[in-house]
Amino acid sequence: MQTAEASMEYYVHDLNPIAFSIGDLVLPWYWLVYVAGFFFIYSYGRRLARSQNLILSKNDWIDYMVWGWLGLLLGGRLFYALVYNLEYFVSHPAEIYQLWKGGMSFHGGLLGVLLTIYILSRRKKQDFFLPMDLVASSIPFVLGFGRIANFINGELAGRVASIPWAVVFPKYYDQLPRHPSQLYQSATEGFLLFVILRWQRHRLSNSGTISCFFLIGYGSFRFVTEFFRNPDPQVGFLLGFLTMGQLLCLVMILIGFALLRFRQTYSSTSESV
Numbered sequence: 001m002q003t004a005e006a007s008m009e010y011y012v013h014d015l016n017p018i019a020f021s022i023g024d025l026v027l028p029w030y031w032l033v034y035v036a037g038f039f040f041i042y043s044y045g046r047r048l049a050r051s052q053n054l055i056l057s058k059n060d061w062i063d064y065m066v067w068g069w070l071g072l073l074l075g076g077r078l079f080y081a082l083v084y085n086l087e088y089f090v091s092h093p094a095e096i097y098q099l100w101k102g103g104m105s106f107h108g109g110l111l112g113v114l115l116t117i118y119i120l121s122r123r124k125k126q127d128f129f130l131p132m133d134l135v136a137s138s139i140p141f142v143l144g145f146g147r148i149a150n151f152i153n154g155e156l157a158g159r160v161a162s163i164p165w166a167v168v169f170p171k172y173y174d175q176l177p178r179h180p181s182q183l184y185q186s187a188t189e190g191f192l193l194f195v196i197l198r199w200q201r202h203r204l205s206n207s208g209t210i211s212c213f214f215l216i217g218y219g220s221f222r223f224v225t226e227f228f229r230n231p232d233p234q235v236g237f238l239l240g241f242l243t244m245g246q247l248l249c250l251v252m253i254l255i256g257f258a259l260l261r262f263r264q265t266y267s268s269t270s271e272s273v
Contacts, residue, residue: 010177012168017153030102030149037142038069044141045134052204056130063124064131067116073099075112080105084244085234102155106143107248129208136214137197137204143218144190151182158184158228173230181229188221208263215256219249 081089154171158179166177
């Protein structure tokens with residue numbers, strides 16, 4: 001007797017990862033998000049700065065955007081190579097710069113952005129959290145589309161499931177139906193977090209608060225959705241049940257709460273002096 005699970009027809013992923021091509025120029029959806037995201041963060045950040053009367057010149061914001069974007073690429077790639085796939089890249093060091101082959105870490109990209117903006121803000125003698133709060137307010141919207149691009153690519157799929165909306169990803173995985181965890185992450189750590197931070201945009205006047213909310217919010221949402229996502233095969237589970245992404249998100253959450261507490265204490269102390 002045929003079971004309901006055996007007779008269920010699942011969507012077989014067959015989407016084209018290429019957004020468009022002109023001659024030899026080929027632009028995948030994933031990299032289109034990177035390019036479009038740069039301009040979105042630039043324009044949205046500028047609008048937020050003006051609406052909240054934050055003092056940040058156009059030239060300064062462009063500097064932060066350009067160097068931050070480079071830090072994102074370098075940090076994301078190097079962190080992925082060192083933390084997620086060190087053995088492979090030790091044997092194939094020339095492939096580290098071949099970004100088009102895939103392999104980026106969000107946490108590494110975040111570290112790259114933090115480092116470059118921190119160095120630049122020190123040189124400009126500006127508050128580090130001024131540009132970081134604007135980036136933190138903007139980036140979840142781009143992350144939402146980035147996860148959709150992951151889904152289009154058929155990568156970073158979820159764990160095996162028999163739910164009606166499960167998807168078969170034949171390109172990178174077996175023929176088993178899986179959670180479309182990329183879409184779960186898109187909806188939560190992407191668009192929902194963007195709405196929450198937009199609702200809290202008045203807190204931009206309290207330097208550092210939005211950045212802390214981002215660390216806590218992203219870390220929490222991703223920690224939960226990672227339970228539906230298949231771990232990286234070369235890493236597997238850590239401590240028996242957690243993924244590398246979840247451990248890194250726990251660090252994000254702890255740093256976010258600690259930094260928020262520090263900023264609140266510092267603000268209270270400054271007001272009482």
